[in-house]
Amino acid sequence: PRLVGYAKAAELIFSGEVIDAPEALRIGLVNQVVPHDELPRATREFAQKFMKSAPIPVALAKKALQNYSRVDLEQALDYERLAQAVCWNTEDREEGMKSFVEKRDPVFRGR
Template sequence: MGTYRNLILENREGILLVTINRAEVRNALNWETWEDIGQLAKEINNDESVKVVIITGAGDKAFAAGADLRWLLERPSIEALEPGVQGVLTELENTIKPIIAAVNGFALGGGCELAMACDLRVSSERGKFGLVEPTVGILPGGGGTQRLPRLVGKGKAKELIFTGDIIDAVEAERIGLVNKVVPHDQLLVASFEMAKKITAKAPLAIRMAKKVIDMGMATDFPTGLALEKLSQAFLNGTSDRTEGMTAFLEKRKPNFQGK
């Protein structure tokens, strides 16, 4: 893996823990940090030692408390038409590796958008979520207007964006924004437990399932079913499928090779 300015990376037996390291500003996301995240999205696809990624924030107050407003204020208006943050998060969402957001505090604005671009979200009981951009005269421009309604429904998404309300972890779980809420001191333990369950499964099956779910959500139901059929046909021809079924019948742990 390359060099990162505002991210700390630690590979623990195939689970890559990524920590946004700007605790002094509650892990606010400046452009350097977004560039780091974009670089990460590219590199994890080609790193066979990485099976699952967990993203969290440094300290115990914030996952990422939004975008750095000084950077946004100084940015020329025309730059909003460039891929920017939206492009970074689309690339992160489209990685072939499962990504878990371990939300340890505030996940506001761009921080909430980052969490939504991950596949799964585990939150500490201290987690706080909100798309607060209209408070400062903008809208969620990193994909938030599209991802939030797909997670919680159009009406609730409009309510949260229009009002700028900040909700706690329990409410976030209730509406489907968060998968699981755990005690604050158990956040990484719970996130790693979830990651280990994923790494125990056939990697090609997880990869294809992620792709089919994401693409299926962006198309009509019959097309989604067709994608599912094609993916299943592909998996039927893999060594992992033979190994998985044989191991089940022989009542032993499978030895998946990703082939």
């Protein structure tokens, strides 16, 4: 229901309707549609985007996004403040800032 809304989710579940990829994209159930033969390449490219990011902030951001559907706003914001403090005190933050100044790609180590 969070992705497509209650009414559309109920329609799909109760009717057993099968939708195709373009329809799944149109209603926001998926973020991208590629031809079957391009799936391995598209999957690698998608994963590589995340692999370039520092792992600690990505993990904490994932948790923060999940929190929004489970806790009230104040608790979610408290978690975000804590997550930012954790990220600020990592070696990866230092590497990110240093690589930016040096105009090079960062090498994150998850520390």
